[in-house]
Amino acid sequence: MALLLTSVITTAISMACCYPTAFQDLVESSSNRSSIKFLAVGDWGGVPYPPYITAVQKATAREMSKVADQMGADFILALGDNFYYKGVNSVDSPRFKDTFEAVYTAKSLKVPWYVLAGNHDHAGNVKAQIDYSHRSDRWKFPSYYYELNFRIPNTGKILTIIMLDTVMLCGNSNDFTDEKPRGPLRKVDANRQLTWLQGRLARSKADFLLVAGHYPVWSVSEHGPTECLLQRLHPLLLKYKATAYLCGHDHNLQYIEESDVGYVVSGAGNFLDPDIRHWNHVPKGSVKFFTGQASTLGGFVHAEVTKNKMIVTFFQARGTSLYRTVLSQRQFK
Template sequence: MARHALSVLLFTLPVLLCSPSFGGPVAESVNGSCVRFLVVGDWGGVPNAPFVTPVEWATAREMGRTAEQLGADFVLALGDNFYYRGVRSVDDPRFQETFENVYTAKSLNIPWYVVAGNHDHAGNVRAQIQYSKMSRRWNFPYYYYELNFRIPHTTATLQVLMLDTVLLCGNTDDFQDGKPNGPASSALANRQLVWLQDRLHRSTADFLLVAGHYPVWSVSKHGPTDCLLRKLHPLLVKYKATAYLCGHDHNLQYFKESGVGYVVSGAGNFIDPDMRHRNSVPRDSLKFFTGKSSTLGGFVHMEVTEKKLTVTFIQARGTSLYRSVLLKRSL
């Protein structure tokens, strides 16, 4: 039926921590011999009327145009889905005000695969997970989970490991130091880390992406995340991940370091030119940065073919800003 197969695999946890069963839709690619998708983070509006920022409006419109013109099979939504304190329940009107009523383009009526950010954890993340049963396109089966795709008409595969970096590293107060100071539960953090290492160790995917909310590398307000540098960075290098995708800082950034690409796509709702941590990243690793208000916000478009992954940073004004190509893994 479909030209590329999608499966979502969840780690089996003890009964009290079991994730809901999730059989994910089998999406039909309209893009020939490739898989294409959008990556957006920090897109979650504001808690008071009109509930949407100008940056979110502009970015949503351009996401719709890009999905229509370049093609998109799904969206990766990388946290801070609802500012500033998440949602209260599965019936919270913010689902309509900030999501359903904003991303209305027909081309965006595709699966959205969601993880939580620090602002989401200030509210009810379980309600966001439960909303998967209320919306045909909202897919949030558990705090962390796995996506697998086959590139149409090829034998190449794409694997995406979706993480909850707040459970892994702890929450943070953006209005103070902005640094996570340890997980609320060491047991839950370790369980996710064991799951991640197992998936990375067993991965034979031609393209392996890991996605979360906090950045590994960033030159902006929050800077590199020490917890992820200790826990995640060595795994990305050891297991030859293609790229790590995140948001948290409200701009667009791209790094290449130790053979791994690092994408920061956090310009879905606000835009920030801050580069205070420019000296906190490895020398020559930063390849691209923009936080200009004139962009009106932005996101990333990705295209995966049999042999390469093309990363394109797009501003909400409607033009591409930077492009990079990552080759298939050599295992």
């Protein structure tokens, strides 16, 4: 009986932590389209006192709406630190309205927001953010970590995005003391996520394979490279030929390219930080783009995935693109 109970509990925990594979429907299903487009923004979570938003968040939201309207956006990746400074306490928190619903009001942003948790979210109740998925038509946070699959229209190609909980994987950090992740709170949860991730990557036949988390693998800014991810995630990205890794945590925009994997840092949704103290702590020559200047007013990323390439464009909230790069589809030998 005890063995059966343990088995049931283990199964329940496993189902709660991850999400079964399924293909997501695109909102707009025009017969002549042949690409998927999305925005990626991290560290966008306002402040815990009136008016619950920052000037950077407001400016970035406004520009996101314009780019989504003009260039198209099927969905948005929210890369963590969704509510500063200590997440939310319950699904009834007014922060969902004040910092999310009342800010991203444009019709072009009324698309699915696929959400993952950052270190500030883990200072509160992440389960409450997951539960908010049942209260909002666009807030999509089914589990701590999960997989998204999309058919690129009229191409026969597939885009897969794996959403990770890097805090569960590596441990929490305190931005105010520049503390690095010290290791997972529960090793069993971290190992379960890593095992799940490796299985998903090994089985993936996606033409474009993206992995997203809050902590960076590579970063030149304040937090720098995340040692835990370099040890546990980086080898998997290389082995399974990931197209790109997207993250936030450092409050700026970065593009780093190493071993045919693109590393996108999009953490300029609410604050800006020009710090480059870790410039020499990433592979030499890998930094292709960086900005964290206050004059940008904030920033985010627009991506378009076509039949054979992924176009990534970095935008500043002032209204212009800053950098563009093209990534190739995965090659299977």
